[in-house]
Amino acid sequence: MLNREVVIAGAGPAGLAAAIEAAKAGAQVLVVDLNIKPGGQLFKQIHKFFGSSAHRSGIRGMDIGTQMLAEAEKYGVEIWINSAVIGLYSDKIVSIERGLENGEKELVNIQAKKVILATGASENVVRFKGWTLPGIMGAGAAQTMINVNRVKPGKKVVMLGSGNVGLIVSYQLMQAGCDVVALVEAAPKIGGYGVHASKIRRAGVPIYTSHTIIEARGTDRVSEVTIAELDSKWQPIPGTEKVLECDVVTLAAGLKPISDLVRLHDLDLTFNAVFGGWVPKHNRDMESTQSGIYVAGDTTGVEEANTALEEGRLSGVAAAEALGYLTAEQAKELKDDIWERLDGLRMGPFGEKRMFAKNDILADFPACVK
Amino acid sequence: MALDQNGVITREELINFKQIVSDERYKKGPVAVIECIQEIPCNPCEAACAQGAIKIGMPITELPILDEDLCTGCSICIAKCPGLAIFMVDKTYSDTQALISFPYEYTPLPEKDEIVSAVSREGVVMSEAKVIKVMNPKSFDRTPVVTIAVPKEMADDIRSMKRK
Ligand SMILES: Cc1cc2nc3c(=O)[nH]c(=O)nc-3n(C[C@H](O)[C@H](O)[C@H](O)COP(=O)(O)OP(=O)(O)OC[C@H]3O[C@@H](n4cnc5c(N)ncnc54)[C@H](O)[C@@H]3O)c2cc1C
Ligand code: SF4
Ligand code: SF4
Numbered sequence: 001m002l003n004r005e006v007v008i009a010g011a012g013p014a015g016l017a018a019a020i021e022a023a024k025a026g027a028q029v030l031v032v033d034l035n036i037k038p039g040g041q042l043f044k045q046i047h048k049f050f051g052s053s054a055h056r057s058g059i060r061g062m063d064i065g066t067q068m069l070a071e072a073e074k075y076g077v078e079i080w081i082n083s084a085v086i087g088l089y090s091d092k093i094v095s096i097e098r099g100l101e102n103g104e105k106e107l108v109n110i111q112a113k114k115v116i117l118a119t120g121a122s123e124n125v126v127r128f129k130g131w132t133l134p135g136i137m138g139a140g141a142a143q144t145m146i147n148v149n150r151v152k153p154g155k156k157v158v159m160l161g162s163g164n165v166g167l168i169v170s171y172q173l174m175q176a177g178c179d180v181v182a183l184v185e186a187a188p189k190i191g192g193y194g195v196h197a198s199k200i201r202r203a204g205v206p207i208y209t210s211h212t213i214i215e216a217r218g219t220d221r222v223s224e225v226t227i228a229e230l231d232s233k234w235q236p237i238p239g240t241e242k243v244l245e246c247d248v249v250t251l252a253a254g255l256k257p258i259s260d261l262v263r264l265h266d267l268d269l270t271f272n273a274v275f276g277g278w279v280p281k282h283n284r285d286m287e288s289t290q291s292g293i294y295v296a297g298d299t300t301g302v303e304e305a306n307t308a309l310e311e312g313r314l315s316g317v318a319a320a321e322a323l324g325y326l327t328a329e330q331a332k333e334l335k336d337d338i339w340e341r342l343d344g345l346r347m348g349p350f351g352e353k354r355m356f357a358k359n360d361i362l363a364d365f366p367a368c369v370k
Numbered sequence: 371m372a373l374d375q376n377g378v379i380t381r382e383e384l385i386n387f388k389q390i391v392s393d394e395r396y397k398k399g400p401v402a403v404i405e406c407i408q409e410i411p412c413n414p415c416e417a418a419c420a421q422g423a424i425k426i427g428m429p430i431t432e433l434p435i436l437d438e439d440l441c442t443g444c445s446i447c448i449a450k451c452p453g454l455a456i457f458m459v460d461k462t463y464s465d466t467q468a469l470i471s472f473p474y475e476y477t478p479l480p481e482k483d484e485i486v487s488a489v490s491r492e493g494v495v496m497s498e499a500k501v502i503k504v505m506n507p508k509s510f511d512r513t514p515v516v517t518i519a520v521p522k523e524m525a526d527d528i529r530s531m532k533r534k
Contacts, residue, residue: 048452048513050412052430058414058450060511174533175476189374194408195453197377202530203476204493207377306411348409348431 004030004078006319007094007112009085009261012040013305014297014312015118016068021316021334022114023075025325030110031077032096034084038072039065040120042305044140044147046175047168050193051306052344061305062147088115088265092292114292114319117262118312121255121276121298126160130216130225139169139252146176154248158225159183160213164192166252170200173250180205181246184227186212186234193350213249214241222249255302262299265290270364274357275301283365284339285318286311294319301361303354310342378491379405381526391438391459400443400460400469404434405529406453418450445471445517449510458517459525468525469502471517476533479504479514487532488520495532496524 006022008015011033023029037043045061056064072079082099089095092112097105123138125131135154139161145151157178159170162185170180183200188210190197197207214226214236229240256277259269268281268289280288280295288295294315297308314335321331346355373379384390387407395401404415404424409431416426416434423440424447426432445458448471458471470488480486480501488499499518506514520528 048511050410050452052411053414053417057412058418058452058511177477190377193410193453194373194377194379195406195410195455198373198379198405198491199454201377202489202491202493203533204489209375344429344431345411347429348411350408351411351431 001093002108002110004028004110004112005323006030006114006116007032007092007110008116008118009094010040010118010120010297010299011035011038011079011081012118012120012297012308013042013064013068014120014299014308014315015040015116016072017309017312018116018118018294018296018316018319019077020068020071020075021313022320022325023072023077025317025320027320027323027325029077031072031079032083032085033079033081036082038069038079038081041140042068044143045168045305046147046172049305052341055306055341057306064305085119085261088261088293113323114294116294116296116312116315116319117280117288117299118295118297118308118315119258119261119299121257121302123251123255124253126213126251126253128213128215130218130222133216133218133222134220135218135222135247136216136249137251139165139250142248142250143169143172146172146178152176152178153250154246155179156181156246157248157250158213158227158244158246159250159252161185161252161254162187162190162192162197162207162209163252163254164196165255166250167192167196167200169250169252170205171196171203174200174203174205178248181244182227183207184211184213185209186230212236216249221247223247225249255298257299257302259299262288262295265293267293267295268366270361272301272357272361274353275303279361281361281365284314284362285335286315287318289366292322301354301357304345307342307345307354310338310345314338373407379407383407387433388435391436395438396459396461399462400445400458401438402436402441402443402445402447403457403459404436404455405457406434406451406455409433410453412452414450414452415447415456418447420446445505445515448473448515449513454513457529461522461525463519466522467519468522469517470520470525470528471503471515472530473513474516474531475513478534479506480516480531480534486518486534488518488524488528489530489532490527491529493530493532496528497521499528499531
């Protein structure tokens with residue numbers, strides 16, 4: 001069996017930031033990701049990020065990804081792509097289905113001293129009549145098609161959901177040369193940032209709040225959808241139906257944390273609606289209810305790349321400290337800085353809810369860790 | 371209707387959030403117009419302005435406030451704003467026309483002297499407009515800034531051009 005000091009599942013912003021911090025402090029780090037490229041969501045995000053200018057805001061997600069990979073390499077982080085963490089056993093034995101260069105897979109067990117789970121989130125689906133027709137897909141999938149694979153999903157798109165994902169992907173679909181016929185949102189208000197919504201309005205996209213898709217029709221693939229207005233009880237109002245012609249429908253109805261590995265290892269979970277579902281309990285070091293197993297990023301509650309990154313850093317610093325690579329004072333200084341930035345990111349009308357939700361989770365952490 | 375209902379910022383909202391440039395300042399030449407009224411965690415505009423004309427402060431969710439006397443209308447901040455929420459308006463361009471500069475991240479880019487369709491915050495075509503300048507230096511990091519000449523009376527309404 002192989003040995004590594006720190007094994008990290010997921011090479012998104014959380015996993016990479018954790019890897020960089022732990023390796024910078026001197027730990028031997030392996031990151032495992034099931035994709036063909038490390039970076040998680042970052043390489044799909046061709047737009048400039050929000051955040052504090054002191055921390056790479058105004059830089060495009062994909063460029064943050066490139067910078068992080070260079071940094072990880074500089075500190076000697078080992079990255080296995082095409083490889084999935086499929087098991088987590090007692091005493092921190094990590095089972096990996098490792099992708100080999102010849103396309104084969106092999107099963108590898110690694111004895112880790114510390115494990116960090118940063119497996120991100122997955123898209124929610126919405127069901128309506130005809131939702132299985134070809135051409136209907138997740139917004140994240142459409143974003144991967146245009147920004148990573150450079151393939152247009154179609155010509156005319158109807159987007160469902162007005163959170164930041166729905167707004168940003170609508171914009172990027174137009175940048176890729178598609179037309180967005182309409183953005184449909186069931187709630188009475190736009191969920192994401194006004195500035196993102198304004199961008200697509202200037203490009204002529206109507207936003208229908210208090211509306212939903214009733215039905216999608218088509219023979220080989222979707223060719224039109226019926227939308228209708230919703231009353232205050234979220235019921236369609238008869239007579240308000242509109243038919244929109246389209247060949248693609250993209251669903252941006254939120255994300256939920258991926259907690260398979262967390263469940264496998266019996267970490268305590270808690271349900272948190274703000275964060276998108278069941279999330280592992282953790283303390284301010286991002287350590288779960290099992291000592292030496294850390295969690296970070298969207299896995300601990302769906303937020304943003306910059307919060308994922310800072311949480312990743314916290315877990316990396318904490319793991320390095322626990323391994324003896326940082327003194328308590330050194331670690332405290334680093335962690336205090338990170339928490340200050342995290343608090344800044346969780347402010348304002350959009351962030352506040354997440355600050356309260358995070359505080360609930362921290363307060364819920366069992367006093368004596370198993 | 372308001373920004374969070376249909377994505378279009380209203381004049382009332384801009385007034386409430388103190389993001390209207392004064393008529394006196396407009397008379398002095400080009401000036402940045404910031405349309406960012408929600409407390410989001412974002413501040414690159416503050417760092418972008420070498421004149422120190424944009425203030426956000428701490429925490430970073432504070433709204434950007436423009437000191438219109440410090441602003442030279444240089445347009446650097448336009449490309450640095452990830453929300454594409456900053457424009458430049460020059461109401462002194464000619465007797466009948468004003469200049470509007472806006473971020474434009476679509477292809478193909480318009481060319482200088484081309485006639486394009488100027489659009490409002492709703493994406494409604496307001497008038498034809500001549501392209502005066504297209505700036506796309508490396509420092510703008512792939513957010514080109516387009517400047518068009520529009521009828522002066524539409525300077526508070528036109529904010530972009532129709533996608534080609
Ligand atoms: C359309 C869209 C727009 C966004 N826009 C912004 C924005 O403007 N600003 C912002 O800050 N944030 C934005 N975000 C959010 C941001 O991308 C995410 O919050 C962030 O990527 C979360 O980071 P993460 O590292 O937790 O997860 P991810 O980036 O999802 O990475 C998780 C990684 O784990 C891997 N993985 C999962 N399971 C396993 C396993 N068992 N074994 C091995 N590997 C595994 C996955 O392949 C993936 O690479 C956006 C997200 C989307 C979808
Ligand atoms: S236009 Fe120039 S001077 Fe005015 S706020 Fe923007 S960067 Fe500063
Ligand atoms: S950079 Fe743009 S979006 Fe961010 S605070 Fe400044 S004006 Fe608002």
